[in-house]
Amino acid sequence: MPTYKYEALTKYGFKKDGFILADNYKSAYNFLCEKQYQPMKIKKVYFSSKKITLEDLTTFFMHISSQLKCGVGIYEAIESFSDFYGNKVLSATLVNISDSLKKGESIHTAFEKCDFIFNGVIIGLLKSAENTGNIADVVVNILDFLKLQMDWKNNVKRAIAYPIFITVVALIVLIFSIGILGPQVVSLVQNYGDGEIPALTRFTINVLPRISEIICLFLPGVLAILPFFLWTKKGNNLLLRVMFRIPKIKGLIIKISMWQFCKILHIALEAKLDFVKALDLAIETVKFDLIRNELQSIRDNIEDGYKISESFANGIIIPAETLMAIYVGEEGNDLSGSLKHVSESQYQEMLFNIGSLGQILGIGLTVFTGLIFIFILCSLFYPIYSYIEIASV
DSSP: EEEEEEEOOOTTTOOOEEEEEEEHHHHHHHHHHHHTEEEEEEEEOOOOOOOOHHHHHHHHHHHHHHHHTTTOOOHHHHHHHHHSSSHHHHHHHHHHHHHHHHTTOOOOHHTTTTTTTSSSHHHHHHHHHHHTOOHHHHHHHHHHHHHHHHHHHHHHHHHHHHHHHHHHHHHHHHHHHIIHHHHHHHHHHHHHSSOOHHHHHHIIIHHHHHHHHHHHHHHHHHHHHHOOOOHHHHHHHHHHEEEHSSSHHHHHHHHHHHHHHHHHHHHHHHHOOOHHHHHHHHHHHOOHHHHHHHHHHHHHHHHTTHHHHHHHHHHHSSSSHHHHHHHHHHHOHHHHHHHHHHHHHHHHHHHHHHHHHHHHHHHHHHHHHHHHHHHHHHHHHHHHHHHHHHHHO
């Protein structure tokens, strides 16, 4: 939906500006008139990026949670946030949501109109909270989930920062050594030495640049298809399928998926949702189709009347600690509590695994680049050493 920037006068004569979402200019004008604003200027605007980040959503729910605790209504809380927040797309979306709430629409219906920002999990939890009247508690749980998501993703960034740095430095040194230093070494040997270039040096000067050319030839194609693997559901699943074959990464993918599943299932049960509906919301958080399909099969068995623990026990990918928590929770009639404990345990293990994987990558790349540096230095400086030795005789 297009975004419009407006300037208008309120019914009290104060000047107000902001952003709204509307299908066209006329809809934007009518929207402002319904809010009892006198439009002065309405202009369609385009943003370089319309992405709503996880940080944006976390900040939004943090504001809503604090306002609800202070006794402020959700309509006023949303409207106050949209007035000051920097992300114009999110602000414009929230203006439309607050307007829908002002007209008497339900919370989940207002948020459903903006499902391009708020996913089905958030909308489903808000709907349940609205039905049970515990909106403040559910918002706190959503906020907790978003904070934890942001935290583990930041841990992933920190874990791969050093390996990326090592790789970039290695490439710079490699290009400098082969492209600049190498030809000078060859020239020195040919002009002042005995003219014979060692085989190791010839390999470094002649073969490695060819390898670099081949890499550079394929690099644009790799960069071109990279967005497909990172930003599309199909490409993301193909990438995960490849990574799933690596044991260390396979365990991490399962751990992340099951943490998200257990955490949302716990929140949904706390919100008094029916178990099958809670499962639907939890399954929606799992992005990898292999795990998602298994959970969907488990969900169908439970709907057909099978016991919860028995249905999960038939799974192949489900970790043992999750199976045990579900069994204990079902037997003790406290599934929500058991899922809470296992999700907390899984999250700590997940952070440890991310850090461990980052260390392995860092050490592996450091050793690998070190060996390459030693090889290049030996191949380039051996002829210089030989020349100095001959010259000193």
